[in-house]
Amino acid sequence: MYALITLGLLGTVAAVILYFVAQKFKVIEDPKIDLVDEVLPKANCGGCGFPGCRNFAETLVKSANEKQSLEGLNCPVGGNDVMKEVASILGLEVEEQDPLIAVIRCNGSKAHSPVKANYDGPSTCAFAHNLFAGEGGCQFGCLGLGDCVASCDFDAIHMNPETGLPEVNDKCVACNACVKACPRGIIELRPKGKKDRRIFVSCINQDKGGVAKKNCVVACIGCSKCFKVCPYDAITMNNNLAYIDPIKCKLCRKCVDVCPTDSILEINFPVRKKKPESEENVVETKKSMAVMQDTKQDSNNESQS
Amino acid sequence: MIALKTFKKGGVHPEENKLSADASIQKLSFPKQAIVPLGQNLGAPSKPLVKRGDEVKTGQLIAKGESFISANLHAPFTGKVLKIDDAIDSSGYRRPAIFIDVQEDEQWEEGIDTSETIVREIKADKQTIIDQIKNCGVVGLGGATFPTHVKLTIPEGKKADYLIINGVECEPYLTSDHRLMLEKGEEMLIGIKILMKALEVEKAIIGIENNKPDAINHLNELTKQYVGISIQPLKVKYPQGGEKQLIKAIVNREVPSGKLPIEVGCVVSNVGTAVAVYDAVQKNKPLIERVVTVTGKAVKKPSNFLVRVGTPIQLLIDAAEGLPENTGKIINGGPMMGKAITSLDVPVVKGSSGILLMKRDESQRNSPQTCIRCSKCTMVCPMGLEPYLLAKLAKLSLYERAENEKIMDCIECGSCQFTCPSYLPLLDFLRLGKNKVGQLIRSRK
Numbered sequence: 009m010y011a012l013i014t015l016g017l018l019g020t021v022a023a024v025i026l027y028f029v030a031q032k033f034k035v036i037e038d039p040k041i042d043l044v045d046e047v048l049p050k051a052n053c054g055g056c057g058f059p060g061c062r063n064f065a066e067t068l069v070k071s072a073n074e075k076q077s078l079e080g081l082n083c084p085v086g087g088n089d090v091m092k093e094v095a096s097i098l099g100l101e102v103e104e105q106d107p108l109i110a111v112i113r114c115n116g117s118k119a120h121s122p123v124k125a126n127y128d129g130p131s132t133c134a135f136a137h138n139l140f141a142g143e144g145g146c147q148f149g150c151l152g153l154g155d156c157v158a159s160c161d162f163d164a165i166h167m168n169p170e171t172g173l174p175e176v177n178d179k180c181v182a183c184n185a186c187v188k189a190c191p192r193g194i195i196e197l198r199p200k201g202k203k204d205r206r207i208f209v210s211c212i213n214q215d216k217g218g219v220a221k222k223n224c225v226v227a228c229i230g231c232s233k234c235f236k237v238c239p240y241d242a243i244t245m246n247n248n249l250a251y252i253d254p255i256k257c258k259l260c261r262k263c264v265d266v267c268p269t270d271s272i273l274e275i276n277f278p279v280r281k282k283k284p285e286s287e288e289n290v291v292e293t294k295k296s297m298a299v300m301q302d303t304k305q306d307s308n309n310e311s312q313s
Numbered sequence: 314m315i316a317l318k319t320f321k322k323g324g325v326h327p328e329e330n331k332l333s334a335d336a337s338i339q340k341l342s343f344p345k346q347a348i349v350p351l352g353q354n355l356g357a358p359s360k361p362l363v364k365r366g367d368e369v370k371t372g373q374l375i376a377k378g379e380s381f382i383s384a385n386l387h388a389p390f391t392g393k394v395l396k397i398d399d400a401i402d403s404s405g406y407r408r409p410a411i412f413i414d415v416q417e418d419e420q421w422e423e424g425i426d427t428s429e430t431i432v433r434e435i436k437a438d439k440q441t442i443i444d445q446i447k448n449c450g451v452v453g454l455g456g457a458t459f460p461t462h463v464k465l466t467i468p469e470g471k472k473a474d475y476l477i478i479n480g481v482e483c484e485p486y487l488t489s490d491h492r493l494m495l496e497k498g499e500e501m502l503i504g505i506k507i508l509m510k511a512l513e514v515e516k517a518i519i520g521i522e523n524n525k526p527d528a529i530n531h532l533n534e535l536t537k538q539y540v541g542i543s544i545q546p547l548k549v550k551y552p553q554g555g556e557k558q559l560i561k562a563i564v565n566r567e568v569p570s571g572k573l574p575i576e577v578g579c580v581v582s583n584v585g586t587a588v589a590v591y592d593a594v595q596k597n598k599p600l601i602e603r604v605v606t607v608t609g610k611a612v613k614k615p616s617n618f619l620v621r622v623g624t625p626i627q628l629l630i631d632a633a634e635g636l637p638e639n640t641g642k643i644i645n646g647g648p649m650m651g652k653a654i655t656s657l658d659v660p661v662v663k664g665s666s667g668i669l670l671m672k673r674d675e676s677q678r679n680s681p682q683t684c685i686r687c688s689k690c691t692m693v694c695p696m697g698l699e700p701y702l703l704a705k706l707a708k709l710s711l712y713e714r715a716e717n718e719k720i721m722d723c724i725e726c727g728s729c730q731f732t733c734p735s736y737l738p739l740l741d742f743l744r745l746g747k748n749k750v751g752q753l754i755r756s757r758k
Binding site for chain 2: 124125128129130132134135138139140141142145147215219
C-alpha cells in the first residue's frame with residue numbers, strides 16, 4: 009500500500025517537472041520539414057551532398073524560406089519527380105535536370121591490358137593504389153578490386169569476372185558514392201543521354217601514346233583525331249587525353265569511327281553496318297575488338313533486362 | 314655472462330638467412346643505358362640541370378636539390394644524356410628520370426680523388442663538412458634516404474650527445490652493411506669521426522647484432538686508434554635497426570611519440586652513410602654508388618655488389634648468375650620491409666639495399682582467416698601499438714580514430730603481420746591507414 013502511494017506520488021511529481029522542462033526546451037520545427045522528409049526517398053545515401061535525407065529536407069526548407077529558390081539542390085535518387093513534389097510543398101518551381109549515370113572510364117580488361125604482375129594483397133583498391141601501378145601496368149587504369157562495388161548502396165555496380173572491370177546497371181541513381189570510392193578517379197557521372205545513349209572516352213591514361221599503348225591496346229593515345237573530326241567542338245585534348253563534353257556532344261559518332269584504338273565507346277546505339285576496316289587496325293585490334301563487342305553486348309543485355 | 318643489450322618492447326626473430334655474408338663486395342660492370350630517377354631522396358625531387366644531348370662526366374652534378382629537404386644528384390657514369398623522361402620506379406608508377414647513354418671509357422669530373430689511399434686527417438671544419446655532404450648529395454643509406462645534411466643541422470636549443478651508428482642490419486637476408494663494415498671499416502670510422510665533428514659530440518657507438526662476430530671483432534680492433542668510438546654488440550632481434558629501437562637498446566632513452574631522435578640527444582646514422590660521408594668529405598666523391606645484396610634461397614651465387622646508381626636490376630641478377638626458374642617474387646629491399654617490384658628495368662637508387670629473389674612457394678600468401686584475438690600482434694609491436702585495432706580502423710575508414718590510436722607512430726616493420734597466426738594483412742592496412750591519416754593531417758594545415 010505504502011509502496012503504491014510513494015510510487016504514485018513520485019510519478020506525479022516527475023510528470024509535473026517533465027512537463028515544465030518540455031515547455032521550456034521546446035524545439036519549434038517547421039512542419040514543412042516533416043512533409044518534405046516524407047517525400048524524399050529515405051535512401052540516406054548522401055548523393056545530394058548532405059548527411060541523410062532529414063538533413064537535406066531541412067536544407068531544402070531553409071533555402072526555400074531564405075532564398076525563395078531550390079537552386080543547386082537536387083536529390084539524384086528521387087530525380088525530377090521527387091524534386092517537383094518537394095517544390096510543390098514549398099510553393100516553388102524547379103528546373104528539370106538531366107538524370108545522370110555513373111560511367112566507367114576504363115576499358116583495360118584482362119584481354120586489353122594483360123596481367124604483368126600478380127597482386128595477392130588485400131582486396132581493396134585504396135591500398136593497391138598506394139602500392140603499385142596495377143596488374144596490367146597502367147598507372148591510371150582500373151585496379152579491379154571493387155572498392156566501387158562495396159561503396160554502392162543501390163546494387164548498381166558489379167565486377168565482371170571475365171573482364172575484371174566494374175559494370176554499372178540501370179539501378180544507378182548517380183549518388184556519387186563510387187566516384188568518391190575510386191582512388192583513381194575513373195568513374196564519372198554523365199547525363200544518361202537521349203534514349204539512354206552515351207558516347208565517352210573510356211580511358212583516363214595521360215601517358216604518352218607509345219607508353220599507354222604498350223600497357224593497354226584500348227588506351228587513348230592522344231592522337232587528336234577525334235578532336236579534329238568533331239563538328240560540335242565537344243572534344244578537348246589535355247595531357248595526351250581526349251575528353252568529350254557530354255553537353256556539347258550531339259551523339260553523331262564520328263569520333264568513334266576515327267579512334268585508332270577504339271577507346272571511345274558508344275553505349276546503347278543500334279548495331280551499325282561495319283565498314284571494311286583498314287588492314288593496320290585489323291591486325292592490331294582483332295583480338296580486342298572481339299572482346300569489346302562481347303562486353304558491349306553484355307552491357308546492352310544488362311540494361312535491357 | 315652479462316645479457317646482451319636490446320630494446321624492450323616487442324620484436325620478433327625471423328630466420329636470418331644471411332646467405333651472402335661471406336661473399337666479398339664485387340664491382341659490377343657498367344650497363345649500356347642508365348636510368349637515374351630524380352626523386353631518390355625523401356622530400357622534394359631534385360631539379361635537373363642537364364638537358365638532352367649534354368655530355369656528362371662521372372660525378373658531375375646533374376640535378377640540384379632546391380628545397381630544404383632535398384638532395385643533389387650526380388652523374389653515375391660518363392656519357393650522353395639521352396632524354397629526361399618518365400621511367401617506372403619499383404612500384405610501377407612513372408616518375409621523372411634522367412636517361413644516360415653510358416660510354417665505356419670513364420672520365421671523372423675534376424677534383425675528385427678516385428684513388429684507394431685512405432685519407433685519415435680531417436681538415437674540414439664543421440660548416441665545411443655539412444656543406445660538402447650537401448654538395449655530394451649524401452642521403453641516409455639505411456633505406457629512408459633522408460638527406461644527411463638536414464640531419465646534421467641540429468635545430469637551435471637542441472644538443473646531441475650521442476652519435477649512434479646503425480650496423481645492426483636486422484633485416485633477414487641482407488648483408489650489404491655487414492660486408493661494408495668488414496671491408497671498409499677504416500673508411501667508415503673516419504666517416505664517423507667526421508660526423509662527430511659536424512655534430513660536436515664526444516661519443517659515437519656502433520650498434521652491431523651479435524650474429525656478425527667477425528664485424529664486431531674487426532671493428533673492435535680498429536677502434537683502438539679512434540678515441541670516442543665504441544662498439545656495442547646487441548642481441549639479435551628484429552626490428553633493432555629501427556632508429557627508435559636502436560636508441561632504446563643502446564642508450565636506454567625513449568623518443569617521444571611524433572618526435573625526432575634529437576629530442577633525446579641522439580643522432581642515428583647508417584654505416585653506409587658513414588662511408589659515403591668519408592667519400593664526400595675526404596675524397597670529394599659524390600654519392601653515386603652503393604653496396605647492394607642480391608640474394609635468395611634459389612639464387613646460384615648470392616652476392617654483394619658495389620653498384621652505380623642507375624644500373625638496371627636486370628644487370629645485378631645476371632651477375633648473380635641469373636634469375637632462378639621458380640622465382641615467384643622479386644623484392645626490392647629485405648623480406649620484412651621490402652616491396653615487390655614489377656619490372657627488371659627498375660634502376661638501383663640510393664635507397665636500394667638488396668634484391669631478394671623469392672621462390673614461388675615461399676612468396677605466396679596464406680589466405681587470411683578471422684582474428685582470433687590472440688594479442689600476438691600487440692605483444693610483438695616494437696612501438697607498443699595495437700596493430701589489430703589499427704588495421705581494423707583503417708579497413709573501416711575510421712581515420713580520425715586511427716590517428717588518436719597513434720597510427721602515425723607505426724614504423725611499418727611488419728612484425729605484426731609476420732607473427733599473425735591468422736595471416737591477416739595487418740601491415741597492408743596499417744600502411745593504408747598511415748597514408749590516409751597523413752593526408753588528413755596535411756589537409757588540416
